[in-house]
Amino acid sequence: MSADSAIDPETVAVQPLSVDMRRLTRVGSRPSFLDYLVRLWDFRQFMFYDARARIQSGTRRDRLGSAWLLLNPVFNGLTYFLIFGLLLNTSRGIENFVGYLVVGIFVFQYSSGAITSGARSIRNNKSVVQAFNFPRAALPIGANVRELLRAVPLILAMLLIVVVLPPAEEITWLWILVIPAIMLQALFNLGVGLILARIISRVHDVTHLLPFALRAWMYGSAIFFSYDRFVTHPEVLAVIKLNPLFNVIDIVRDCVLYARVPQWQSWAILAVWALGALGVGLVYFWKGEESYGRG
Amino acid sequence: MDADDQELYIEGHPCVVVDSVEMRYRVASSAASDADAEEATPRLFRRAVRKPNMVTVHALNRLSLVVERGESVGIIGRNGSGKSTLMKIISGQSKPSKGAVFASSTPIMLGVNAALVQDLSGDQNVILGCLAMGMSRAEVDEKFNSIVELSGLEKSIHLPMKSYSSGMASRLRFAIAASVDPEILLVDEALNTGDAQFADRSKLRMDELREQAGCVFLVSHSLDTIKDMCTRVIWLDKGDLIMDGDPEAAIKAYQEFTRHLSKGNNISATRILDEAKANLVATEVRGRSSRRSRG
Numbered sequence: 001m002s003a004d005s006a007i008d009p010e011t012v013a014v015q016p017l018s019v020d021m022r023r024l025t026r027v028g029s030r031p032s033f034l035d036y037l038v039r040l041w042d043f044r045q046f047m048f049y050d051a052r053a054r055i056q057s058g059t060r061r062d063r064l065g066s067a068w069l070l071l072n073p074v075f076n077g078l079t080y081f082l083i084f085g086l087l088l089n090t091s092r093g094i095e096n097f098v099g100y101l102v103v104g105i106f107v108f109q110y111s112s113g114a115i116t117s118g119a120r121s122i123r124n125n126k127s128v129v130q131a132f133n134f135p136r137a138a139l140p141i142g143a144n145v146r147e148l149l150r151a152v153p154l155i156l157a158m159l160l161i162v163v164v165l166p167p168a169e170e171i172t173w174l175w176i177l178v179i180p181a182i183m184l185q186a187l188f189n190l191g192v193g194l195i196l197a198r199i200i201s202r203v204h205d206v207t208h209l210l211p212f213a214l215r216a217w218m219y220g221s222a223i224f225f226s227y228d229r230f231v232t233h234p235e236v237l238a239v240i241k242l243n244p245l246f247n248v249i250d251i252v253r254d255c256v257l258y259a260r261v262p263q264w265q266s267w268a269i270l271a272v273w274a275l276g277a278l279g280v281g282l283v284y285f286w287k288g289e290e291s292y293g294r295g
Numbered sequence: 296m297d298a299d300d301q302e303l304y305i306e307g308h309p310c311v312v313v314d315s316v317e318m319r320y321r322v323a324s325s326a327a328s329d330a331d332a333e334e335a336t337p338r339l340f341r342r343a344v345r346k347p348n349m350v351t352v353h354a355l356n357r358l359s360l361v362v363e364r365g366e367s368v369g370i371i372g373r374n375g376s377g378k379s380t381l382m383k384i385i386s387g388q389s390k391p392s393k394g395a396v397f398a399s400s401t402p403i404m405l406g407v408n409a410a411l412v413q414d415l416s417g418d419q420n421v422i423l424g425c426l427a428m429g430m431s432r433a434e435v436d437e438k439f440n441s442i443v444e445l446s447g448l449e450k451s452i453h454l455p456m457k458s459y460s461s462g463m464a465s466r467l468r469f470a471i472a473a474s475v476d477p478e479i480l481l482v483d484e485a486l487n488t489g490d491a492q493f494a495d496r497s498k499l500r501m502d503e504l505r506e507q508a509g510c511v512f513l514v515s516h517s518l519d520t521i522k523d524m525c526t527r528v529i530w531l532d533k534g535d536l537i538m539d540g541d542p543e544a545a546i547k548a549y550q551e552f553t554r555h556l557s558k559g560n561n562i563s564a565t566r567i568l569d570e571a572k573a574n575l576v577a578t579e580v581r582g583r584s585s586r587r588s589r590g
Contacts (some may be wrong), residue, residue, distance in 0.1 A: 013575070013576045013577065014576070014577050014578075014579050015303060015576045015577070015578055015579065016302045016303065016578075016579045016580075016581050017302070017303050017305055017361050017578055017579065017580055017581065018302050018303065018304045018305060018581050019305050019312055019361055019580055019581065019582055020305070020308055020309070020582075021312065021397060021582035022308070023308045023399055024308070024309070024312060024397035024398060024399055025387065025397065025398065025399075026395050026396065026397050027386070027387040027395075027396040027397065027398050027401070027402065028387035028390060042427070042429070043427075043429070044529065045426050045431065045432050046423070046426035046427055049423055049432075050421075050423060050426075051425055053412075053415050053419045053422075053423060054412075054414065054415070056416075057414045057415050057416070057419070057455070075412055123414075127411075128411075128427065130388050131388075131411075131424075131427075132424065132427035132428055132430075133387060133401055133428070134428075134429065135425050138492075167324060251551075290390060291390075
């Protein structure tokens with residue numbers, strides 16, 4: 001092209017300059033992984049503020065304001081009760097089917113929401129990324145903190161429905177175990193969100209596929225049915241039960257609906273998934289640190 | 296290389312070193328490519344999957360600069376000459392296709408393009424923006440009033456950004472960006488927004504910042520501003536470095552050039568350009584005791 005040959009390198013005089021580079025760092029360079037984690041910690045206030053401010057602004061236009069954070073899932077649960085509990089009156093051989101369904105849907109809804117907003121956090125905040133210099137993982141983490149805060153009313157509504165709607169369940173000490181289960185789930189969501197955020201910042205098309213993948217995952221997580229009814233092959237069943245979201249749902253159902261202590265295997269599978277996803281997600285995201293917001 | 300004996304030795308630590316930076320974009324052009332017309336595939340199919348005609352744009356050709364502490368560098372040139380591209384590369388907002396920028400601390404770009412979150416209110420954006428620049432919550436609280444005062448938004452600060460006029464939004468952006476005291480300051484036409492009252496206030500703040508900063512880069516279409524403020528001027532044209540040196544001389548040559556252009560004397564304008572280019576002494580950076588030793 002002509003632009004290239006406009007300055008002919010041979011004809012331009014070149015003055016070499018010897019420069020002391022010791023105190024200089026490359027602009028926009030990626031810090032080491034540990035430094036990166038430390039920097040992220042330094043930006044914790046940013047993440048929490050980002051999460052809180054956006055939750056508040058989400059319902060600002062509504063007259064009932066923040067009450068919708070609780071009302072929304074309550075109505076959601078009532079709809080399922082109306083259809084499956086009263087109209088269809090099916091149980092599909094499951095004890096307390098409405099409770100079973102509500103726990104499944106609500107717990108899964110938290111993950112699908114968190115993974116989606118984590119995955120889109122870099123793309124949707126491109127202008128913030130370009131304007132300020134901060135460790136980019138702060139955005140997916142902020143999105144996940146936001147979703148976790150939003151999950152609190154969601155889980156409360158879920159427990160409320162389980163207690164109120166027939167057949168009502170009793171509150172037991174086992175309910176406390178819901179908290180560590182949701183925490184592990186949050187770590188898993190964050191890990192997956194980090195991986196997807198980097199992929200989507202490169203290939204935006206993946207956002208279109210994400211809802212389908214999540215829906216397939218939902219149908220595969222034993223929300224409307226029980227695995228044991230459909231899968232007769234024991235090995236296949238064992239593999240399917242490695243699904244991390246199924247394990248969260250299973251743990252919560254055991255605690256809340258059936259008042260039995262969740263199996264240690266479920267905890268183990270969930271913990272491995274959660275820590276594994278978080279570790280892989282953080283490293284993978286950190287590797288792409290220099291590329292965000294520049295495409 | 297035989298130039299070693301005439302190598303210029305720069306004492307001390309420079310603020311910014313731009314090392315053989317080059318910027319190219321691949322963008323879609325709406326001009327139809329030749330291949331399209333000849334293809335025999337059905338038109339509908341072709342429309343659906345056709346890749347747009349991609350064109351390479353040379354935004355900036357190979358350029359090296361060494362800027363020392365205390366220098367303020369004005370960048371002049373016509374539209375599309377690569378001024379903003381160079382600024383974005385120095386600030387780390389975009390990554391050069393080749394080469395790298397080294398700096399003694401994180402450069403801060405002061406402009407009207409520091410984007411904010413539309414759904415949040417002005418005050419939330421102030422806090423979020425400051426946190427994103429790495430301030431602690433206590434520092435933000437300390438500076439909050441002065442930022443609001445500089446922006447001149449008064450009570451509108453509590454309204455969502457969506458409701459702001461473009462002038463109000465850019466005033467707020469400027470006020471947020473100007474709240475830090477950077478060592479390396481980049482200014483891109485920031486003074487041209489807002490009403491006269493805001494212009495005075497922002498100019499005061501700019502002067503303050505410039506006095507504190509170690510080095511300043513300034514892009515402005517106002518040559519008077521550049522003449523007043525800069526100790527060194529860089530003239531870019533179509534991505535090429537044309538002149539680098541004394542403000543008086545560079546501005547005079549540039550004015551001559553544009554005067555001829557506006558009269559339609561393209562040939563004489565080009566001659567001025569070529570003359571300036573012929574006298575140009577390009578820089579070649581040779582790092583010493585650095586990770587990237589060259590030459």
